[in-house]
Amino acid sequence: MNGPANDREVARGELIQAGWRQGSLFSLPTACLLWNSVDLESSDPNITTVDFSELDANDLLIVATQDCDLDARGSTEPFVEALVCRVTDDQNIRRAAMRNSSRWFLIDEQRNLVAYAMDRLQIDKRVLRQCDPQPWSGSHEHFTRFRRWLARRYDRPAIPDEIVKVFQGPLNSQLNRIEKKNKPILDAFSSVVSEMRIHLPPGEEPPFQIELLLVTERLEISASEAQAVDEVMEQIGRCFDRTQVIFKGHRLLHPEEISVAEYFATRPLLHDYLTYLGEELVGAPPLSET
8 A cells, every 4th residue: 555545545435436335345365354362372361462364365355334434534434344255165154144144144146155244354445445346236125134134243132042942943954954855945935035033922931832924025926936935834834842832823024014013022033043041053054864
């Protein structure tokens, strides 16, 4: 970053005029992930070191910073926050990214390009002068989901451990089985349903009465898509231990049809186990078929 053009402060509106937006993809092979770590060579636990990890040559970055902060001048908002995006052939990560994971988001299904929420870095705004922003290539609906996913990283609510054990775990495992046996049906289901939410049951002892709220991408869906949703939900309804869960079925609603009160009274079922006890598993790997 030498020369007057890079040394001067980024003016208000400069990045916006150059085409930068939240969701812009770009390449910056020289970027590194940095973090404070324990100094293993020191006996003082307060001594830390700075570790780093270089990005792969094929990695991309995606802008997480909101447009209003991109628009601000450099002295007010000097940095842009970006997430690492990787092309992955890991089916567990891809599966989680397609099912409302809080850790991964499928940016581009054709390229298997996934954003990693845990791999974030800050970049001086002046660096972006030498990069070319790629505009968001997906639909407006998919971009809206990306923005919600960014926010949900910090406000996702925990689900009681017992509900995770008897309801969310079996549901995720059943989805994995459906994908193995009939992937087209699950793909059709996923193209319609953008989010699965539950009302937490009033009682604290099983059997728990649970109904699913399926949030749709579109107001209108085709007959074949509706049939796929019904087939998936029928199979999900058979996966629970009836002594533990009384599954009351599902409702399929578009966000315009959901009241604010009901939305906040429900909790999202993410493709991660997040419980009151803080146990954290990576995604929901398929159970072994025994």
